[in-house]
Amino acid sequence: MCGVFGAFSTTSRPVLEDIYLGLYALQHRGQESAGIAWFDGRELSTAKGMGLVHEALRQEELARTPASVGVGHVRYSTAGGSFFANAQPLTATYARGHVAIAHNGNLTNADGIRAYLQGRGAIFHSTSDTEVILHLMAHQAHKPSLDALLSALLRLRGAYSLAVLLDGRLVAARDPWGFRPLVLGRREDVFYVASESCALDIVGAEFVRDVAPGEVVLIGDEGFRSLSISHKAKRCYSCAFEYVYFARPDSVIDGISVYETRKRLGNYLARRTPVAKADFVVGMPDSGTPAAIGFAQEAGIPYEKAITRNRYVGRTFIQPTQRVRELGVRIKLNPIEACIAGRELVVVDDSLVRGTTSQRIISMIREASPKGVHLRIASPPVRFPCYYGIDTPTSEELAAARLDRQALERLVGADTLAYLSREDLLAAIGKPENSVCTACFCGDYMDEENGLDLEIS
Numbered sequence: 001m002c003g004v005f006g007a008f009s010t011t012s013r014p015v016l017e018d019i020y021l022g023l024y025a026l027q028h029r030g031q032e033s034a035g036i037a038w039f040d041g042r043e044l045s046t047a048k049g050m051g052l053v054h055e056a057l058r059q060e061e062l063a064r065t066p067a068s069v070g071v072g073h074v075r076y077s078t079a080g081g082s083f084f085a086n087a088q089p090l091t092a093t094y095a096r097g098h099v100a101i102a103h104n105g106n107l108t109n110a111d112g113i114r115a116y117l118q119g120r121g122a123i124f125h126s127t128s129d130t131e132v133i134l135h136l137m138a139h140q141a142h143k144p145s146l147d148a149l150l151s152a153l154l155r156l157r158g159a160y161s162l163a164v165l166l167d168g169r170l171v172a173a174r175d176p177w178g179f180r181p182l183v184l185g186r187r188e189d190v191f192y193v194a195s196e197s198c199a200l201d202i203v204g205a206e207f208v209r210d211v212a213p214g215e216v217v218l219i220g221d222e223g224f225r226s227l228s229i230s231h232k233a234k235r236c237y238s239c240a241f242e243y244v245y246f247a248r249p250d251s252v253i254d255g256i257s258v259y260e261t262r263k264r265l266g267n268y269l270a271r272r273t274p275v276a277k278a279d280f281v282v283g284m285p286d287s288g289t290p291a292a293i294g295f296a297q298e299a300g301i302p303y304e305k306a307i308t309r310n311r312y313v314g315r316t317f318i319q320p321t322q323r324v325r326e327l328g329v330r331i332k333l334n335p336i337e338a339c340i341a342g343r344e345l346v347v348v349d350d351s352l353v354r355g356t357t358s359q360r361i362i363s364m365i366r367e368a369s370p371k372g373v374h375l376r377i378a379s380p381p382v383r384f385p386c387y388y389g390i391d392t393p394t395s396e397e398l399a400a401a402r403l404d405r406q407a408l409e410r411l412v413g414a415d416t417l418a419y420l421s422r423e424d425l426l427a428a429i430g431k432p433e434n435s436v437c438t439a440c441f442c443g444d445y446m447d448e449e450n451g452l453d454l455e456i457s
Ligand code: SF4
Pocket: 179, 238, 239, 240, 241, 242, 385, 386, 387, 388, 389, 390, 437, 438, 439, 440, 441
């Protein structure tokens, strides 16, 4: 999972601080590295580093740099390891000009393309799947750069939401299956592309629209110009997990509020898996909170913030000593005994992946002497890995792939455990079934349409 952000000013207004702020709002999508590439009319420059946005980039310097177009990226590695060479945007200067690419998603045919291109002499500098896009473009140097990009995209399979800096123009592109979100925004003379609408809010931009699956938007002095990738997908695969967990709750994806969707997930969960005589509902901080509110509203029982989260975790550094390791999740979370003792509670979490976090939190809640603990998961069991840009573990590490519900109930230490069904997940999101990816829940992966013609002309 990664985040991308791009900006273009038609009046040469500096935009790099906007990009910094946009990445800051997208920090939840990747914490391993951050970078920005910009074009000053003559040359392409980049600033990149490992770690969080404020660690990797220098805001004051960026604010002073007079570039009116640029793209940025926050990275969480799913293809290629976590090291500097893989930090994005990836840049290249080739026969037709300068290009910088910020990519969110995973290409499922990158290995095949890489082997094909290496067989023809290409030398790769990173292990990132994104680099194949640059090489595909370079192999078509007889075409104008935009045409080379479009024909490179035609050869890709899997997930890509891109912000591309192409010879001083900004390009937004979303794969024909629409796996990852991508939105357009505007504030006066500045046009934006962002992974999520929450990143438009931080720069004071108004949301214009989503980039449609299979659409390429050219952003230049004339504003937005829409083109399309000529590969037509049979159906879309918008990632259900974006609504369940990944996206920020204040974002709107394809016209659907993430926060309201999470509350609806909780509504369905309460309707289908009620808990008799529960005293209150608590959300697993923070990702389970909207679904817990939805559960409480539907069930007509109180919602309590009975687990406190240390707000400074993630912003402050604590030495990983043996004592800190033993404390584990208690460093971050602490149940409020006065609220929990002697009471029957429903704990709502967004998903259950390895099961270890739920296990630790429920064991901590048990120390506060509740009468009963009922775990409700606002998504179906995660049984299959994701190949489209989300770092889910292998099948062996997925708790629900190894254990049935009763065994999981025992593993996490809950009195009862229940999940949302796939049908209710789809109903809560509200998109047609054939436009949503639920492969990690049901194993129904995208049809890869084998036999791709890689011959480059
Ligand atoms: S497999 Fe799961 S996480 Fe991956 S794109 Fe599909 S729904 Fe999203």
